[in-house]
Amino acid sequence: MSETTSTMTQRYGTPKRGLSPRAQRWGIIGALVIALAAAIYFTVGMAVGQLEYRDVGYTIHSDTQATVDYQVTKDFDATAQCTLHVLDDSYAIVGSRIVTLGPHEGATSADRSQYYRSDLRTEYRGVTGVVDNCWLLED
The missing domain is CATH 2.60.40 (Immunoglobulin-like)
Structure with a gap:
């Protein structure tokens, strides 16, 4: 480790690991499912009761x-x-x-x-x- 990295590690702690590619993929799929459900909910909800x-x-x-x-x-x-x-x-x-x-x-x-x-x-x-x-x- 370089002296700068060592100083930063001592000051702020070890860097956090990012999400794995698999976790990122599931996060994106989950967000898309939620967005699709919201779109369907608002589309159907707005059609009922309209004149x-x-x-x-x-x-x-x-x-x-x-x-x-x-x-x-x-x-x-x-x-x-x-x-x-x-x-x-x-x-x-x-x-x-x-x-x-x-x-x-x-x-x-x-x-x-x-x-x-x-x-x-x-x-x-x-x-x-x-x-x-x-x-x-x-x-």
Whole structure:
């Protein structure tokens, strides 16, 4: 041993050994397994309880009547409300309605999505019908 190494050993003690390649490999595998489990947990956990909605179509029947078709994805036992609008060619709201969508039956995750059709009264002739917003009601 050199004089510097001897002095360092006396001052700080003998150096610690690093992890063996086998221990390093198992550490990396363990970290990957934990990361994968966390990703699955957060992906599945976030999908349950989410509310999604989208426009499907609309029909303008007359100057005072329109129909909006839309799809809502929610949990089976959840109750949601959605605001529907009929707009004119300058994007002004000429008809509006809040609809309540109660619990529904289903067995698979695909059954969480349901199609709905709602009639709206309008003040003037509209050119489009949309779902403006949806939210879950607390029990």
